Amino acid sequence: MEEVVATRYVTPLREGGSLPGIVEADDLGTYVMKFTGAGQGRKTLVAEVVCGQLGRRLGLRVPELVRMQLDPVIGLSEPDQEVQELLKASGGLNLGMDFLPGSIGFDPLAYSVDSGEAGRVVWFDALINNVDRSWRNPNMLVWHGDLWLIDHGATMIWHHNWPGAAASAAKPYDASDHALAPFRPDIAGAAAALAPLVTRELLTEVAAKVPDEWLVDESGFGSTDEVRRAYVEALLPRAATIHERITLNPPSRPRPSQAPGWLTGAAGSWPHPAGNSEQDGGR
Template sequence: MKDIQLRTVSVTRYVTPLREGGSMPAIAEADDGFLYVLKFRGAGQGARSLIAELIGGEIARILGLRVPELVFANLDEAFGRTEPDEEIQDLLKASVGLNMALHYLSGAITFDPTVTTVDSKLASQIVWLDCLLTNMDRTCRNTNMLSWHKELWLIDHGASLYFHHSWQNWEEQAKRPFVLIKDHVLLPWASELEEVDAAFRSILTPDHFQAIVSLIPDAWLEGENVFETKEQHRQAYSKFLEIRLSNSGIFLKEAQHAREIFI
């Protein structure tokens, strides 16, 4: 297995806010000359959202799904001092250091299920992924998918892995069905879930999970008193995913049941 590596860029210019939800991401330019959608550590759910973004995005990539390149985005302490908007200035101050950013897909449009159809295999792959990640945020109201160059791209996995907002009985939570899958925008087309389950279980390994969680910066793991060390904290994410993968039949049945009711 190849090592999973993320580039680190430095943010050089705040372009414009994307006032969506409570996290207030922004389009920003980095020192490599590219534009990114910047997710701030000091916003909304903070570092936990960035961890979910990192884990969800890189698992999706391993499974062959299209995800914009993820990078660590460094925000200098001096950045944003001239920003006239006080709310944005406070956000920038609270986000000094490493943040998460996705390569900006210029010209991409929000996926609309009433306009664009998705084949059953791809729909099943995305539904399965979101069951694994317990991603509650891929609904008709907010699909978190983009159409770019006639291909479907997945964005914004920050609402995934919601168990980590309390860490209560997390090992048991790993075995639970994902009941919110009933609201998934692609569920009606996900008719190949069993085939996808077999295929994806043969791809994902504990080594993949270990490689991904090893990327989580120490600064993103601060303020959590459940674990004695940051390494224990990382290993808990990996263990959660291992348990969930080995019990995929549970969330698979839930998705199939929800689909039967929907149809």
Template sequence: MTESPLRTVRVTRYVTPLREGGSLPAIVEADDGFLYVLKFRGAGQGVKALIAELIAGEIARTLGLRVPEIVFCELDPILSRTEPDEEIQDLLKFSAGLNLALHYLSGAITFDAVVNTVDARMASEIVWLDSLVMNVDRTARNTNMLIWHQELWLIDHGASLYFHHSWQNWEQQHQRPFPFIKDHVLLPSASELEAVNADFRTRLSSERIRAIVSLIPDDWLTGESPFTSPLEQRQAYIQFLEARLASSEFFVKEAQHARNALI
């Protein structure tokens, strides 16, 4: 691996849990003085959710979409000694080492499709991104978008690339339908998918895909999998993303058909 362009910070203070879903992310303070939303390697989905967050988030940034800064975050389990909640104590202990965090957008409000509007171009860009990485978690019930300083920011991509939890038939995953796109909160507004597809296929190069995948730490790639080395597992992520990008017309048409059924 080459030297990572992502910063690494160290947790100095556990501030408060964000009790959303089952992963118990938390607001923490780091040694650079900033607050972050920390995603724990010891949570239910383990490092796979962190890998998905890293890959999808950095692809989104490459495509010009707004994502809070992603950093690696070192966690010392000694912090668990001052935490009265036993569940959080265990989470801190099991998450010792390198985790992932996103810069905390203080004062941001959750995107609400009833109140907030997104133009056709941006809606199409976000639908395209989520189709590429198979993100199942951008629905009206859980939009995973924030409004901060009157701009739209994307968060929480840990449910992307869901096939990597088992790696079953992973070589064919790029060709699999993505039926969950019908539930995407922005799909009704995504009328410019073909134009976005032409643009994004030039922006997201194979070189950039490889650079993003190279960011994954080796010790996140040592769990149960059909691969014999971190290098081999990284190559599988690259192969999936390159193949899915090359066949993007397939998932664009799928999204268009789902949209036509809604409007």
């Protein structure tokens, strides 16, 4: 991954439990920074890298990830004490995700997704055991009419208990409450297209993107490369068979739309057809 240096802390994003922040960097880019000092710890960042890079390699839209160096002094003018403490605890290497200006949070009652794309996303989330892409919190954005996947820090629950990783990774995936479940995801088609791409070589390349600093001192492992191999060994067999263990039952309960008012009257594929003055004005 490219490495950049944070030059200005812009604002916190309070929607995220880990309090990520929008920052500017020395490459003139703007990023969402996720901090090593956040309460969830460095494994959240490891999951972001492994799953984010894997998603990108599989052709899914995931914002570019970068290594981001932070000097806490850039946040000295931030008035929030919680943010100040987070920055002080996160000096050094952190993770940056390309900021998508003007993006809108995905709402299944306001945007349509075809069954093929829905299937690929659900299959991918089943592979990485993503429990954080439900209608309650979709963790998807619509940007320039396309669906983008964000926030993979809560995936791969097995890496919090490596002795039980094989058994955990062999478990099924319940997609009943997945944000894309209403769009009749084509799981079989997704598995046929994506599973052959998930090779040992690909997973090894993806795991190699994780900085050593976030893997050192992992209990039960003699080196950072051993930890990387553990991620490969958990994901490789799961990719081959997880499509057989995805369940799609009716969602737990219906959900009211969170879409802006100018969208709720004309839900459908984005972008909406031209010629509707209300929709055009909403852009």
